[in-house]
Every structure is written in C-alpha cells, then in structure tokens.
Amino acid sequence: MNKRLLIAALAVAAYFALVPDSGVPGTRAATPPPTVSSLAAGGDDAVIENAFANRTGNQQVAGQGTVVKVLADDTHGSRHQRFIVRLGSGRTLLVSHNIDLAPRIDALREGDTIAFYGEYEWNPKGGVIHWTHHDPQGRHLPGWIRHGGRTYQ
Structure with missing residues (x-):
C-alpha cells in the first residue's frame, strides 16, 4: 500500500471514528456548529x-x-456567491456560497466581518470554503455563514 493511499485510509477511518453515527444509513450526525464567540479568538485558523x-x-x-473582495457570482452549474475573506492569521480564502441552496447575502460589502462553517479545500492561493x-x-454536514446578525444556510 503506497503512502498516499495509507494516509487517505487513515483519514477516512479517523472521520468515522470521531463523527457520531446519526442512525440513518449513509449519513453522519451533524456536530454542533461552533458559536460566533468561539470564533472571536481565531476560530480554526490553526486548522x-x-x-x-x-x-x-x-x-x-x-x-x-x-471580506476583502466581493467577486462576481459563478453562474456555471449551481450558482455561487463568491468573495474573498482575510482571516486573523492573514491567510485569504475564497468563499463559494451556493445560492441555489441558501439565501444570497445581499448586504455583503468589503470590510464586513463574517463567520463561517463549511468545508475547506486546498488551492495554492489559500484555499476555498464551500458547503456553507x-x-x-x-449526506453532508450543514454549513453556514453569519453576517450582520443573520445566519445564511
């Protein structure tokens, strides 16, 4: 077994060991989402x-x-609202928020603070957050974005 395959197998095993079973075949229970106050200290910047x-x-x-840049929506396939966020660590991330499944954040502007819970995918520019x-x-843990006192999910 090559090293990459072993690492992938261990990651999958760790996921199923750490995420509780929801009792519905093919799904996992959603872990309680983090609170906004728990994000004030940097959230998962280290992760x-x-x-x-x-x-x-x-x-x-x-x-x-x-929010450091609001981008044009991606309208190819499922529509996504896109914007770039700078974390406390200085890292920038692209947020790709599916607006076919969740409400659009109409009031979003550069300089606004947002909190998010979603799935991170690596890319050379810092990464992408999706599944918000x-x-x-x-079948997937629910994500969200909080902006202006409202949660978008």
Whole structure:
C-alpha cells in the first residue's frame, strides 16, 4: 500500500471514528456548529493553516474574517456567491456560497466581518470554503455563514 493511499485510509477511518453515527444509513450526525464567540479568538485558523501547509482538503472548519473582495457570482452549474475573506492569521480564502441552496447575502460589502462553517479545500492561493449551506439530501454536514446578525444556510 503506497503512502498516499495509507494516509487517505487513515483519514477516512479517523472521520468515522470521531463523527457520531446519526442512525440513518449513509449519513453522519451533524456536530454542533461552533458559536460566533468561539470564533472571536481565531476560530480554526490553526486548522486551516495546517491544511494549507499540508495541501489537504475535505475538512470541516469554522472561522471568522474580513471580506476583502466581493467577486462576481459563478453562474456555471449551481450558482455561487463568491468573495474573498482575510482571516486573523492573514491567510485569504475564497468563499463559494451556493445560492441555489441558501439565501444570497445581499448586504455583503468589503470590510464586513463574517463567520463561517463549511468545508475547506486546498488551492495554492489559500484555499476555498464551500458547503456553507444545508444538504437537501442530508449526506453532508450543514454549513453556514453569519453576517450582520443573520445566519445564511
């Protein structure tokens, strides 16, 4: 067994060992989402930094940051609202928020603070956060974005 395959197998085994079974075949119970106050101290910046350094993805993370750029929506396939957030660590991330499954954040502006819970995927520019919404099929942990006192999921 090569090293990459072994690492992938261990990651999958760790996920199933740490995430409680929901009792529904093919699903895992959603862990309680982190609170906004728990994000004030940097959220999962260390987890995101580690994932970036190791070029890993498919990782549920929470964080908080400042919107530094609002981008045009991605309208190819499922529509996504896109924006770049700078974390307390200085790392920038692209947030890709599915607006076919969750409400659009109409009031979002550069300089705004947001909190998020979603899935991190590595890329050379810092990474992407997606799955910031519910899963209508119940197979993925639900994510969210908090902005201006409202939760978008």
